[in-house]
Amino acid sequence: MAQFELLTAHRDIRAAQRKFEKALDAALPRRPGRYTVGYPGGKIDDATLQSNGLIWHYRQILNDAAIPRYWNAFGLVETLATNRSNSITVEINSPLDGANGSVAGLFARDQDGGFAVLHSGKIGGGKKGVGKAEFVAALQEKPIFVVDPTHPNKTREVFLLARLDDPRAIHGVTRFVVEVARFKDKTDAEEAEALSTKVLRDRAEANTGKPKRVLREVAVFERNEYVTAYAKRRANGRCDLCGERAPFEVKGVPFLECHHILPLADNGDDTIANAVALCPNCHRRMHMVHTDADLKALRRKADT
Ligand SMILES: [Zn+2]
Numbered sequence: 001m002a003q004f005e006l007l008t009a010h011r012d013i014r015a016a017q018r019k020f021e022k023a024l025d026a027a028l029p030r031r032p033g034r035y036t037v038g039y040p041g042g043k044i045d046d047a048t049l050q051s052n053g054l055i056w057h058y059r060q061i062l063n064d065a066a067i068p069r070y071w072n073a074f075g076l077v078e079t080l081a082t083n084r085s086n087s088i089t090v091e092i093n094s095p096l097d098g099a100n101g102s103v104a105g106l107f108a109r110d111q112d113g114g115f116a117v118l119h120s121g122k123i124g125g126g127k128k129g130v131g132k133a134e135f136v137a138a139l140q141e142k143p144i145f146v147v148d149p150t151h152p153n154k155t156r157e158v159f160l161l162a163r164l165d166d167p168r169a170i171h172g173v174t175r176f177v178v179e180v181a182r183f184k185d186k187t188d189a190e191e192a193e194a195l196s197t198k199v200l201r202d203r204a205e206a207n208t209g210k211p212k213r214v215l216r217e218v219a220v221f222e223r224n225e226y227v228t229a230y231a232k233r234r235a236n237g238r239c240d241l242c243g244e245r246a247p248f249e250v251k252g253v254p255f256l257e258c259h260h261i262l263p264l265a266d267n268g269d270d271t272i273a274n275a276v277a278l279c280p281n282c283h284r285r286m287h288m289v290h291t292d293a294d295l296k297a298l299r300r301k302a303d304t
Pocket residue numbers: 239240241242243244278279280281282283
């Protein structure tokens with residue numbers, strides 16, 4: 001495995017930040033509109049963001065901060081709103097120079113001198129149960145080790161997001177931001193689960209009025225209507241998974257939903273060999289629980 005050494009010299013860090021910015025600017029066009037970006041203890045109004053439709057990015061140089069640093073903020077487009085403050089999912093910040101354990105973003109170089117962007121995995125917003133240890137445990141990726149030249153005997157455990165010479169660098173950054181967002185969502189839901197019913201009810205009752213309006217942008221696949229119609233006709237009113245009759249009819253037609261066995265989002269084909277018709281219960285089941293037995297059963301149905 002490649003050995004990484006932390007960049008600590010001002011000019012190296014600046015060069016790496018420039019490369020990082022170049023990669024971000026090439027992949028994340030300016031997003032129309034003005035947004036508010038919130039951070040612990042403040043917010044930035046009228047911010048112009050950059051985005052690839054999945055993640056958004058905002059950056060500044062914080063010269064006057066306690067630890068002067070490059071501030072590279074990222075969030076999910078899915079929850080981006082124009083009428084309220086947007087919280088940051090993850091910051092990939094590097095001190096302007098030197099090394100600082102309390103700043104989570106890092107730049108490093110490998111043996112060949114190539115720069116890489118890394119993150120310490122500290123992503124908590126001060127919330128209980130959201131810390132590095134939990135994150136490391138939840139993440140698919142295993143951390144790597146980076147040598148801090150100012151403390152050569154100590155290595156730091158970090159996540160490699162991307163090599164900055166890699167034209168696909170943005171994919172590594174996007175994946176990391178999405179994974180952090182998923183992890184934070186999961187811990188929010190787990191926190192609610194762990195509350196007593198009384199506390200949960202108090203909190204639910206404290207929520208009054210209308211929900212926040214969130215503008216979502218989602219990429220959708222245009223499905224072929226003949227594939228959908230054929231999958232439903234083949235099912236003949238019975239769910240392809242549980243075999244039960246559709247639970248209700250709409251205008252005399254049994255209600256079933258078309259489902260792609262290998263999701264279109266995972267590069268699945270929009271063909272009748274990959275499409276089945278499911279009752280709403282089984283449809284939800286296929287999106288929430290993944291068992292080989294279900295997949296096998298559906299593939300058999302789609303093949304007939
Ligand atoms: Zn069913």
